[in-house]
Amino acid sequence: xxxxxxxLPARNYGVQLKELPCRxxxxxxxxxxxIIGIGEKRIDHPPITSSNxxxxxxxxxxxxxLSIIATTMNLLxxxxxxxxxYATETVCVMMAIQGSMGVRNTVNQKRQMHWFHSFxxxxxxxxxxxxxxxxxxxxxxxxxxxxxxxxxxxLGYGIVNWLPMDLGFHFFNTFPGALIYTVFSQIFRVGxxxxxxxxxxxxxxxxxxxxxxxxxxxxxLFPTALGNMGGFFWRGFDxxxxxxMPWLFQQGLFCSTFYHFYAHDKEGFIGVALRQYLKPFxxxxxxxxxxxxxxxxxxxxxxxxxxxxxxxxxxxxxMPQLLGxxxxxxxxxxxxxxxxxxxxxxxxxxxxxxxxxxx
Numbered sequence: 202x203x204x205x206x207x208x209l210p211a212r213n214y215g216v217q218l219k220e221l222p223c224r225x226x227x228x229x230x231x232x233x234x235x236i237i238g239i240g241e242k243r244i245d246h247p248p249i250t251s252s253n254x255x256x257x258x259x260x261x262x263x264x265x266x267l268s269i270i271a272t273t274m275n276l277l278x279x280x281x282x283x284x285x286x287y288a289t290e291t292v293c294v295m296m297a298i299q300g301s302m303g304v305r306n307t308v309n310q311k312r313q314m315h316w317f318h319s320f321x322x323x324x325x326x327x328x329x330x331x332x333x334x335x336x337x338x339x340x341x342x343x344x345x346x347x348x349x350x351x352x353x354x355x356l357g358y359g360i361v362n363w364l365p366m367d368l369g370f371h372f373f374n375t376f377p378g379a380l381i382y383t384v385f386s387q388i389f390r391v392g393x394x395x396x397x398x399x400x401x402x403x404x405x406x407x408x409x410x411x412x413x414x415x416x417x418x419x420x421x422l423f424p425t426a427l428g429n430m431g432g433f434f435w436r437g438f439d440x441x442x443x444x445x446m447p448w449l450f451q452q453g454l455f456c457s458t459f460y461h462f463y464a465h466d467k468e469g470f471i472g473v474a475l476r477q478y479l480k481p482f483x484x485x486x487x488x489x490x491x492x493x494x495x496x497x498x499x500x501x502x503x504x505x506x507x508x509x510x511x512x513x514x515x516x517x518x519x520m521p522q523l524l525g526x527x528x529x530x531x532x533x534x535x536x537x538x539x540x541x542x543x544x545x546x547x548x549x550x551x552x553x554x555x556x557x558x559x560x
Contacts, residue, residue: 275491281509282502283392292392293349295385297357300327302373302382305361319362324354329431330393337426338404376522387516390428391509394456395501397424402465414468420461425453451531452515456508464501476500483507 279285283292301323305312309319325332331343331350344350360369372378401423405416428449432441441447463479466472483503487496496502518524 278487278490278492278506281388281391281513282505283388289349290353292385292389293353294357294360295382296327296389297323297353298361298369298373299382299386300324300354301358301361302370302379303327305370306374316362320354320358323358323361324351325434326431327357328354329434330427330429333430333434334397334423334427338400338423340400376520379520379522380517383516383520384513387513388509391456391505391512393427394424394453394460394508394512395505397427398457398461398465399501402461406465415462415466415472420465421454421457424457425450428453448519448526448529451529452512455531456512460504460508463504463507 283289285291303326304314304319304323308314308322312319314322328344328350333342335342361373362370364370373382398420401420402416405419409416429441429447432447432449459475462469462472463475466475483500484497487499487503487506490506492502515530519526519528
């Protein structure tokens with residue numbers, strides 16, 4: 202991929218670049234590698250600058266003209282930020298498949314449920330948040346306002362339950378199949394964190410409290426509620442929260458808090474401190490990932506990308522074939538801290554059995 206190199210804001214964030222000659226690859230092709238973290242830009246002969254990059258060529262020992270190829274990880278950024286063709290359709294179908302697989306592997310293992318019953322249960326398993334969370338903000342549910350959502354429910358349910366020889370169900374029960382819908386379902390949730398936090402901030406930004414210049418709780422709790430509606434809907438309030446803070450609450454609060462303060466808090470000390478310490482790292486990462494100058498300085502883009510990396514990684518690690526759905530880095534760190542401080546585990550309180558004999 203041939204691309205001109207934009208100038209980097211070296212003065213603001215301490216990123217310094219210098220051009221060094223790099224050995225030509227053995228395959229006879231030139232490459233362009235940007236390594237910001239150690240302050241170097243490695244290039245093939247002849248030296249490439251931002252002004253002559255598109256015109257520069259290299260020759261092998263036989264005199265054959267070689268094109269300049271810029272190595273890039275742009276696909277990763279585009280994937281995690283849903284910047285690819287048919288992104289909404291893809292992630293919605295994968296969410297529907299995940300919901301349908303959840304029903305087929307639990308309450309409908311023997312396929313004893315009526316198809317309409319299992320279809321609606323699959324739909325609400327996948328999209329309970331999208332169905333109900335907007336009600337808190339007085340907005341129409343996405344299930345009614347966006348045809349892609351309900352259309353994806355029909356398509357995803359059909360893939361899992363109606364394909365010949367049950368091909369869809371058997372494929373998505375394999376590790377590669379489960380990995381596919383897990384990754385894209387997490388990307389859907391990343392978009393939910395960003396979209397619902399942005400919506401709440403847009404609604405409340407003109408009326409913050411007198412104690413902080415940016416609305417604090419609304420843009421954090423609104424996207425957190427999005428990811429937990431399914432748990433409340435299917436298990437009930439006490440059953441869902443009875444064993445402690447569910448993982449979806451941990452994930453929602455952590456990711457929404459980081460995204461909100463990094464992307465929205467322009468005046469408060471929390472957002473200012475976050476960007477002060479993370480901005481050099483953010484510029485470095487986005488430059489390595491082939492971002493242009495505008496994208497490097499886009500706080501919301503980096504925050505969404507960072508949230509995407511965390512959520513997709515955790516989704517993969519929590520697959521049954523790996524660490525399992527009960528794994529949480531927060532509880533793991535808390536457990537280690539408790540051992541270091543000598544804390545004792547609290548015993549769960551169980552109701553005492555009555556000793557009275559029935560007459």
